[in-house]
Amino acid sequence: MVFEFTDQQKMIQKMVREFAEKEIAPGVSERDEREEFSRVISDRIGELGLTGLCFPEAYGGSDGDYISYIIANEELAKVDDCVQAGCAASISLCAMPIFQFGTEEQKQRFLVPLAEGVKLGAFGLTEPNAGSDAASQLTTAVADGDYYVLNGNKIFITNGGEAETYVVFAMTDKTKGVKGITAFILEKGMPGFTFGKTEHKMGIRSSQTQELIFQNVKVPKENLLGKEGEGFKIAMSALDGGRITVAAQALGIAQAALHQAIKYSKERVQFGKPISANQAVAFMLADMATEIDAARLLTYRAAYLKQKGQPFSKEAAMAKLFASDAAMKITTDAVQIFGGYGFSREYPVERLMRNAKITQIYEGANQVQRMVIAGAVLR
Numbered sequence: 462m463v464f465e466f467t468d469q470q471k472m473i474q475k476m477v478r479e480f481a482e483k484e485i486a487p488g489v490s491e492r493d494e495r496e497e498f499s500r501v502i503s504d505r506i507g508e509l510g511l512t513g514l515c516f517p518e519a520y521g522g523s524d525g526d527y528i529s530y531i532i533a534n535e536e537l538a539k540v541d542d543c544v545q546a547g548c549a550a551s552i553s554l555c556a557m558p559i560f561q562f563g564t565e566e567q568k569q570r571f572l573v574p575l576a577e578g579v580k581l582g583a584f585g586l587t588e589p590n591a592g593s594d595a596a597s598q599l600t601t602a603v604a605d606g607d608y609y610v611l612n613g614n615k616i617f618i619t620n621g622g623e624a625e626t627y628v629v630f631a632m633t634d635k636t637k638g639v640k641g642i643t644a645f646i647l648e649k650g651m652p653g654f655t656f657g658k659t660e661h662k663m664g665i666r667s668s669q670t671q672e673l674i675f676q677n678v679k680v681p682k683e684n685l686l687g688k689e690g691e692g693f694k695i696a697m698s699a700l701d702g703g704r705i706t707v708a709a710q711a712l713g714i715a716q717a718a719l720h721q722a723i724k725y726s727k728e729r730v731q732f733g734k735p736i737s738a739n740q741a742v743a744f745m746l747a748d749m750a751t752e753i754d755a756a757r758l759l760t761y762r763a764a765y766l767k768q769k770g771q772p773f774s775k776e777a778a779m780a781k782l783f784a785s786d787a788a789m790k791i792t793t794d795a796v797q798i799f800g801g802y803g804f805s806r807e808y809p810v811e812r813l814m815r816n817a818k819i820t821q822i823y824e825g826a827n828q829v830q831r832m833v834i835a836g837a838v839l840r
């Protein structure tokens with residue numbers, strides 16, 4: 462067993478860390494305050510090749526590996542998890558299903574620009590009445606000659622409105638239940654495809670979250686992803702991978718909180734000594750560090766299995782569940798260590814605590830992760 466990254470992976474880690482500190486860290490709290498998504502930073506991630514890490518050269522990638530991609534996610538999330546979330550939605554939830562289920566023509570047309578980072582992707586599954594119960598899709602797709610005609614809407618879509626390419630799910634045959642759901646690739650600008658409400662959120666405020674609206678959108682049949690009726694399978698497969706990036710997001714947030722808490726606890730003097738000299742505070746830091754290590758091991762185990770082509774659905778759910786709960790607890794404790802200053806927007810820990818919350822909710826709330834894990838252990 463080897464508990465070490467390869468030299469190549471260490472190089473990527475160093476490169477992403479330096480890039481994030483130099484180009485992403487400045488302005489992170491201002492972007493949060495203004496709820497501003499930065500397309501400039503998103504494009505830079507593509508220029509640096511981070512969007513192509515897990516794809517072959519033939520499809521605009523760098524023949525890297527999946528673990529390198531997760532390393533990049535962790536490093537980005539340490540500095541600004543909104544930037545990381547945008548990249549992960551584009552790569553794990555849009556580019557990856559096209560890579561896994563797309564035709565050669567679809568890969569050249571849609572995957573290559575996503576992997577090269579010149580286009581941004583998004584994933585449209587959630588609807589007002591289909592959240593955890595994703596199978597209750599009301600968006601419909603009706604075959605009509607060379608097209609499918611889509612009607613409905615999707616809410617809470619990361620990169621919505623910003624992205625050029627969308628993997629979207631719709632019901633082609635209601636009578637078949639989950640087997641009646643089909644995946645499509647949509648492009649921004651298709652007639653009838655518009656954007657609705659932009660969400661104003663508690664956390665990840667500089668991540669763009671917007672509604673997608675379909676009104677008689679004529680989607681050419683060549684944009685069908687996979688086969689008719691395979692949509693649910695495609696969505697679940699994309700979410701399995703996406704959950705590893707959510708775990709990496711939580712891991713990055715938690716580490717940033719621990720880093721801040723250690724620094725502050727050594728500097729802040731009360732009762733004539735640094736607050737870190739109190740065992741009550743030091744033990745909180747010890748627990749935080751331990752949970753981060755456990756979350757990291759679960760996250761990279763899931764990434765390793767995916768890279769090896771082995772089943773990883775249960776392990777991805779475990780990583781997401783544990784890392785997100787740890788991030789929530791760690792960021793809450795970090796705010797506690799900062800006391801009143803932690804509650805103030807002057808310090809970054811309140812933003813980290815707000816951002817941690819989403820990792821327990823999206824790509825399947827943690828109750829849904831427990832359903833996945835329980836289903837696997839009871840099988």
Ligand SMILES: Cc1cc2nc3c(=O)[nH]c(=O)nc-3n(C[C@H](O)[C@H](O)[C@H](O)COP(=O)(O)OP(=O)(O)OC[C@H]3O[C@@H](n4cnc5c(N)ncnc54)[C@H](O)[C@@H]3O)c2cc1C
Binds near residue numbers: 819
């Ligand atoms: C910022 C943000 C970005 C998002 N990005 C995307 C995106 O890019 N694409 C996309 O398709 N979706 C996206 N989503 C949607 C997200 O995946 C859903 O919000 C999430 O899956 C939960 O669905 P819901 O909000 O409808 O909650 P509900 O399904 O209504 O659940 C509410 C609560 O009930 C619990 N619950 C539900 N059913 C059960 C059960 N059977 N047993 C136990 N507990 C249960 C849930 O765990 C949760 O705690 C995003 C959401 C947010 C907030």
